[in-house]
Amino acid sequence: MGTVLFQNVSKTFPGVRSVRALDDVSLSIGEGDFVALLGPSGCGKSTLLNLLAGFDRISDGHLLFDGRPVTRPGPDRGVVFQEAALFPWLDVWNNVIFGPKVQGVPRDVYEPRARELLHLVGLDAFAEALPVQLSGGMRQRVGIARVLAMSPRALLMDEPFGALDAQTRLSMQQLLLDVWQSLGTTVLFVTHDIDEAILLSDRICVMSARPGRIVRTLPIALPRPRSIASLTSPEFVAYKADILSEMNVVHH
């Protein structure tokens, strides 16, 4: 459950000057894998995620989630957006239970789970706060909790920590590692932060721009469970040097 298969997928955005955002991308993600898409802005990594989320349609190729073609968004693929995208008129609690509630899950099923998730992301005390009253990091915690409340088979994260300050980002990365460790959900994680990609993922797909392609796939064999202490290990630094040289090539 939670397997992803991109088979020779291309995406062209039509227009006066049509843009080929993705060109012949193939990618296979197994159950419970944590895969990072790494690349400069405009390389199509968010486009790839939006295709899997069902927000956009592929132009060519095949895209399967759990063996079935992706045709539309759904709660089996929980998306965490860069700016959290919480409903500003709902408090934290109602944002978290939005998914199960609109899907008609019985209240006595989703309520205990939502409470548990709020605790997991450290926001028990803020159930009645409005999103605007929270810091960026806290909003993103709500964004993660509301997605987990739907028990998705895959988490699609689109630069979820990109707008946070460095310190908050570290604590969020640790939180995500802990959550993933305990839930084992498949994760597709889009980022332009090399450290973040190495720290979190089992595998990094380095992408290049115009047209968007996966130019290299790099397995990360750092031992699990990881923590932000892994950031300074020699293996980590070696991976980073490797990717940096790769991205240099990409840019020239």
Next chain:
Amino acid sequence: MTTSIERLVASDGPSGTATPRRRTVVVRGPLRVVGRVLLAVALPVVVVATWQLAGTGGSLFGGVLPTPDRVWKAWWTWAFGTTGLGLNPYSGTWLANLLYSAERVAKGFGCAILIGVPVGIAIGWNRAAAGALDPTVQVLRPIPITAWLPFSIAVFGIGPGGAIFLIALGAFYPIVVNTSQGARDVERILIRAALMMGAGPFTILRRVVLPAALPSIFTGLRVGLGIGWTAVIVAEMVAVKSGLGYVLWDAYYVGRMDVVIADMITIGLLGYLSDRLVLAIERWALAWRRLQSHQA
């Protein structure tokens, strides 16, 4: 390791919790309130005083305009005088006429909301609905409600039905236009978030588009209510035999400018009060937004 993370987590707390922030918004010094009231009434007081002092023998411009004291007396009789078939047909009818007009505005405005909000959401949200409805709305919109009077009298005759029709029509346009704008401007990412969480089209309309459009809807409601008051007076002057508009025109015909002015002021106060009512509802419904704007 864990402890350092917890510290990081703790430092990621909110810059201030909800309660104190809300308090700073609500609490005002009583002196500031008094000052604001004084500032607000200064201009009317000056105008009324000048008007009173400029008059001679209870009138201005050679008897055309009554002075404020005569307006006040006329209003008093109109409001509290004994009713009956005396020489003054308005005596004691103020409240009854006020309620006639207010009731018509409430009914017409209610109709405008019930039709205008769904139509506006449909136009703003659905391309097909916009294509089918918007051109008609936009062509009908420039027709002033006064131009609809003959039509209204022909269809509804002399009576309150025509007034309610004109109010509903007049209030409908700003409600539709603002609602559709609000529905159009819903952030795409919120729609995507709702889709991702399994919401169907109707759920998205009700739980995302409607609340997101609510600020615009209230703008439309306030403009629409103002037009509703215009419409009720116009309709009553011509086509209804009761209400503030009817009294206004009737009093003018018999030369009772004191009643005319008392009537105008009554309309102004009613319009103001009804707007404050909508504003209060808006404040309540959009509490989340008020916090937002005060955070900047």
